[in-house]
Amino acid sequence: MDTPVLRLFRPDDAPWLVEQHGVHYARAEGFDDSFGPLVARILDDFIADHDPDRERGWIAEADGQRLGSIFCVRLDETTAKLRLFLLVPEARGRGLGRRLLDTCMGFARDKGYTQMQLWTHESHRAACALYAATGWQLTDSKPVHSFGVDLVEQSWKITL
Template sequence: MPQGDNAVIRPFRDDDRDWLVERHGTLYARDEGFDESFAPLVARILDEFVAGHDPQRERGWIVESDGRRLGSIFCVALDETTAKLRLFLLEPDARGKGLGARLLMTCMGFARSAGYTSMVLWTHESHRAACKLYRAHGWRLTDSKPVHSFGVDLIEQSWSIRL
């Protein structure tokens, strides 16, 4: 069982890509019923990040404990003043230990220091713990609508925050 106090947040490396694709695909299929179209989307997002991100304005992080990867978060440019939070994931046994808050604060702190004045994210209503975390850190729900994505019916949400 990973402990939150000995976990470290480090920069994303290219060799994290396959792990992130697999964990997103596995966890979302198991927990949300997502079909096989989800993992390729994660792979495309990561491939685009690896191939062309601006390291001054876009970064990814991995949280790990004793060499075991436990989660991720990414900050990418939406436009000149707005950052987009992406690929926020925590392994189920790493949840409830403060690691999600640490990742979120790392991402938001970077966005501020990179000169963004706001951030946005897209998620699903079923991610209740993540939504609670966003709200606790000042994010506002800006849109909510039913969609059919990845083979399931979902309530898609958009959130934003002024930095």
């Protein structure tokens, strides 16, 4: 595999992202088919209404194949939210997740955000370990029943 490149998200990436999130989380965690439509709504909102100066999405790809994504969206003037962080299984363990995370956080910092937040599930252990290793703080954790399964929902934040 060639060295992956990070490029800006394009609207034609949306169907791939919806499919990958749906397939991956159904296979890995037993999510039902309500997860894909949530991802589709997030992407539809981003495409329709994002501020290209302060909000951005990236796609990682190599050899013409998409490998992952990450998004930085505005919560308020000083806070950005990390969204839709995903790596396909065959791209994991090569530092690509760290590159995506560093790119997203660097963008947020450069655009004047002073903090970031994210929402995830405890079962996403590799991502949570990466957040902790890069200075993110777990701020809330609670059991929920979402997407047809019992999960532990987590909120994280970091000062940039």
